[in-house]
Amino acid sequence: MAEIHLKGLAHSYSDNPQSSADYAIHEMEHVWHQGGAYALLGPSGCGKSTLLNIISGLIKPSHGSVLFDGVEVNEIATQDRNIAQVFQFPVIYDSMTVYDNLAFPLRNMKVDKDKIDSKVKEVAHTLDLTDILHRRASNLSADAKQKISMGRGLVRDDVSAILFDEPLTVIDPNLKWKLRRQLKQIHERYNITMVYVTHDQLEASTFADKIALMYQGKIVQFGTPRELFENPNHTFVGYFIGSPGMNFLSVEKLASGNGTEFCFDGIALPLDSNQKKILNDSSSSNLKVGIRPEFIQLSAVQHPESLPCEVIHTEDLGTYKIVTVLLGQQKLKIRLGEEQQAPQKTAFATFPSQWLKIYIDEYLVDTNSGDAGDE
Amino acid sequence: MNKVQNNKAWLLVLPVFLLVAFSAIIPLMTVVNYSVQDIFDQNNAYFVGLEWYQEVMSVPRLQDSLARQFFYSGTVLLIEVPLGICVALMMPTRGWTASLSLIVLALPLLIPWNVVGTIWQIFARSDIGLLGYVINGIGIDYNYTNNSVDAWFTVLLMDVWHWTSLIALLCYSGLRAIPDAYYQAARIDRASSWAIFRYIQLPKLQGVLIIGVLLRFMDSFMIYTEPFVLTGGGPGNSTTFLSQTLTKMAIGQFDIGPAAAFSIIYFLIVLLVSWLFFTTITHLDKDKVKEQSHD
Amino acid sequence: MTRNKRIGIISYSAFVLLPIYWLINMSFKSNEEITGGLSLWPQQFTFANYQVIFTDPSWYNGYFNSIYYVVLNSVITLVVALPAAYAFSRYKFVGDKHLFFWLLTNRMAPPAVFLLPFFQLYSSVGLFDTHIAVALAHCLFSVPLAVWILEGFMSAVPREIDETAYIDGYSFGHFFIRLFLPLISSGIGVTIFFSFMFSWVELLLARTLTSVNAKPIAAIMTRTIGASGVDWGVLAAAGVLTIIPGVLVIYFVRNHVAKGFALGRV
Numbered sequence: 016m017a018e019i020h021l022k023g024l025a026h027s028y029s030d031n032p033q034s035s036a037d038y039a040i041h042e043m044e045h046v047w048h049q050g051g052a053y054a055l056l057g058p059s060g061c062g063k064s065t066l067l068n069i070i071s072g073l074i075k076p077s078h079g080s081v082l083f084d085g086v087e088v089n090e091i092a093t094q095d096r097n098i099a100q101v102f103q104f105p106v107i108y109d110s111m112t113v114y115d116n117l118a119f120p121l122r123n124m125k126v127d128k129d130k131i132d133s134k135v136k137e138v139a140h141t142l143d144l145t146d147i148l149h150r151r152a153s154n155l156s157a158d159a160k161q162k163i164s165m166g167r168g169l170v171r172d173d174v175s176a177i178l179f180d181e182p183l184t185v186i187d188p189n190l191k192w193k194l195r196r197q198l199k200q201i202h203e204r205y206n207i208t209m210v211y212v213t214h215d216q217l218e219a220s221t222f223a224d225k226i227a228l229m230y231q232g233k234i235v236q237f238g239t240p241r242e243l244f245e246n247p248n249h250t251f252v253g254y255f256i257g258s259p260g261m262n263f264l265s266v267e268k269l270a271s272g273n274g275t276e277f278c279f280d281g282i283a284l285p286l287d288s289n290q291k292k293i294l295n296d297s298s299s300s301n302l303k304v305g306i307r308p309e310f311i312q313l314s315a316v317q318h319p320e321s322l323p324c325e326v327i328h329t330e331d332l333g334t335y336k337i338v339t340v341l342l343g344q345q346k347l348k349i350r351l352g353e354e355q356q357a358p359q360k361t362a363f364a365t366f367p368s369q370w371l372k373i374y375i376d377e378y379l380v381d382t383n384s385g386d387a388g389d390e
Numbered sequence: 391m392n393k394v395q396n397n398k399a400w401l402l403v404l405p406v407f408l409l410v411a412f413s414a415i416i417p418l419m420t421v422v423n424y425s426v427q428d429i430f431d432q433n434n435a436y437f438v439g440l441e442w443y444q445e446v447m448s449v450p451r452l453q454d455s456l457a458r459q460f461f462y463s464g465t466v467l468l469i470e471v472p473l474g475i476c477v478a479l480m481m482p483t484r485g486w487t488a489s490l491s492l493i494v495l496a497l498p499l500l501i502p503w504n505v506v507g508t509i510w511q512i513f514a515r516s517d518i519g520l521l522g523y524v525i526n527g528i529g530i531d532y533n534y535t536n537n538s539v540d541a542w543f544t545v546l547l548m549d550v551w552h553w554t555s556l557i558a559l560l561c562y563s564g565l566r567a568i569p570d571a572y573y574q575a576a577r578i579d580r581a582s583s584w585a586i587f588r589y590i591q592l593p594k595l596q597g598v599l600i601i602g603v604l605l606r607f608m609d610s611f612m613i614y615t616e617p618f619v620l621t622g623g624g625p626g627n628s629t630t631f632l633s634q635t636l637t638k639m640a641i642g643q644f645d646i647g648p649a650a651a652f653s654i655i656y657f658l659i660v661l662l663v664s665w666l667f668f669t670t671i672t673h674l675d676k677d678k679v680k681e682q683s684h685d
Numbered sequence: 686m687t688r689n690k691r692i693g694i695i696s697y698s699a700f701v702l703l704p705i706y707w708l709i710n711m712s713f714k715s716n717e718e719i720t721g722g723l724s725l726w727p728q729q730f731t732f733a734n735y736q737v738i739f740t741d742p743s744w745y746n747g748y749f750n751s752i753y754y755v756v757l758n759s760v761i762t763l764v765v766a767l768p769a770a771y772a773f774s775r776y777k778f779v780g781d782k783h784l785f786f787w788l789l790t791n792r793m794a795p796p797a798v799f800l801l802p803f804f805q806l807y808s809s810v811g812l813f814d815t816h817i818a819v820a821l822a823h824c825l826f827s828v829p830l831a832v833w834i835l836e837g838f839m840s841a842v843p844r845e846i847d848e849t850a851y852i853d854g855y856s857f858g859h860f861f862i863r864l865f866l867p868l869i870s871s872g873i874g875v876t877i878f879f880s881f882m883f884s885w886v887e888l889l890l891a892r893t894l895t896s897v898n899a900k901p902i903a904a905i906m907t908r909t910i911g912a913s914g915v916d917w918g919v920l921a922a923a924g925v926l927t928i929i930p931g932v933l934v935i936y937f938v939r940n941h942v943a944k945g946f947a948l949g950r951v
Contacts, residue, residue, distance in 0.1 A: 098578070123582065499931075523723050615888050
């Protein structure tokens, strides 16, 4: 059982890192709690696989330390860390049967025969592998092979964390959800810390209780899927999470008759007084306002707070529609439910001020306290 | 693979077919033709059926060299295959040392076969050769030109020097094709180095090893030039292998009929052994799968 | 572990290099020094042995002859094997499997078997003692192997690439040379390596099919054994010179060979 603590951790592949660009992982402080189901989400090249391999010990970090239950494991080899890892492509021992594959780690640990037998059968049952237990592993389908890779981690009593490195890449789409659900069940049953690396937000949010979103070698936000959706910490989170991603409008200060307004293309946004105050107090010129496509209301008739815009494109995706509108020079995406009618040509958009998020220098500003929006 | 049925593809194969047919079918037919006739001169040839075949099979000299040949090929395989695998496992995987060891290993493969013989002739001589000098120096009486055991040892050593590289290079590239994840998974599963070799590396080498063993069997079974240069087949007939016996018979003594019959038998033996080896290996593999799925 | 490996590979490399070093060592010695006693390096360093070879046309022509037929063999092999391998990798046609297998069996034929018939065949068509005769005879062994290697590489290239090229309006020849060949360049490297290897090292057929004009260097080397015994120095120098082309070939294809062995068949 383990809590994994990344303490002052940073990693560079170059021996003598000069600038921040030399770092694959920027200095970070992070804790994965015992028994949690976590996803490490991010675009390719953001450093998530590097981070996973540092935890498993396949890569030695250049700075900082990894602690398992408070004990530093930097110098402890992979095989002694009590972790299991499932790779992107299934790794199985071709010449063995499924049974022998599952028994392999236990045999290497010299566990006695009866114990191995019962443990293998139990895990095979959990993973639905009982029927093919005596087949040769090399001729199985990719999803069965991936289950075997995972099973080799589950048979060991000493495993306290299982790391998944994009494990569903080679699985048929229709089997993916089934395997994800099985993963979830296993997590509940075995009370093992699981860290799941993926670039797919859907995979991350269905599997994990909490998601760590990585961008350019940093964890930019760590929270529940809902938190990441409703309060993206960083413009990248807003853009990466959700489909389509958050709309961002660069705004500038303009003096007008009734005080200061924040405008883009000469259009004033309906911000509340607190939001205006924060923007007004900032000395930065990088000011952005973000809103989720789900939260913009679109109507064919004018309302008091609404802004006129031009509909340029409507995509009907069955259960919902994505409408692209032109507001000033800005294209905005708006998501409508299937029962809603998409207006033609001219429409009126309303921006509820509680869903307008303020970003200064790309980071979210908490409008309730006025501080930068860390947890 | 989903190939398209198209008989026009024959046009693309035609050059190869004509070339190989010219170099293979005509000569082979000539050999078959000789093997069933007794030829005195251009105008006097008699059909003798399988007489030559019966005759050559009962010549002790040929039986001896056939037995010697099998023993030689067997020994060569037993030494070179395990040694080649070991060398491949030891080779550096990246950087300039990898390139260097690749070049060093490939070196013996690209030396003309008679020069290989010459190199060893010089190297192993007890008067001017380093190897012979050193062996005699440590008190062992060694002279490959008049002791048949020494001659055998030298020919074998030469073959190992010459051809182990081929197995090693094949295995080396086979090993390079194994993704890193396999080694990482094995480390996580706490596999010993032996288990990694037995359950990851060896199974992945199966393909290249089949080819390596086949090539080594065929080439060692046809060996001619290197022992001819090194020992001339001696002392006595102790290192006279099949090809040399055959060449002596055909060109030296001009016994064309028996030589042709013997050629055919020779060719068939190589074909048969290669075929047996190949089908046994592929069948073993299939049986294992079947057996386990019925288990 | 890694230290043992290093020791292992260094010892094996030493085993490979030592006999070659001995040959080189001897090529710089005079015959008196060679037979006079053992020394680890030349005491009286001399180029005399190489001078013998470089000043005598019957010696150095042997090199030209060998290189000539080896290059000829590699070119013929590639030219005929490329389309054939393409056909085997892309199409089904009447007798394809039998043909493929028959090609491979030729690799299993002992050259000694073909000695006499080859001699008669090439004599009867007037090709005896020509470079092309040796090149053609070697093709019997190099072509099947080349087809086999190239077929493996070509099968690894997805069919879609061919189809896309046709849709884009490429002619077959244009597609094959401009698009397809670069994709299998490793395979071509390996094929050249093997054709070269076979043709350069083979002596039995080359010697039988030539007498004067196309005689390979390897056959000329037997001349060093004269009435007064063996001319060791010249023999060693000639041997050293035959190793050089091989080294050049390995150097140029070294990256392809490592990759090529693994991707392709051989």
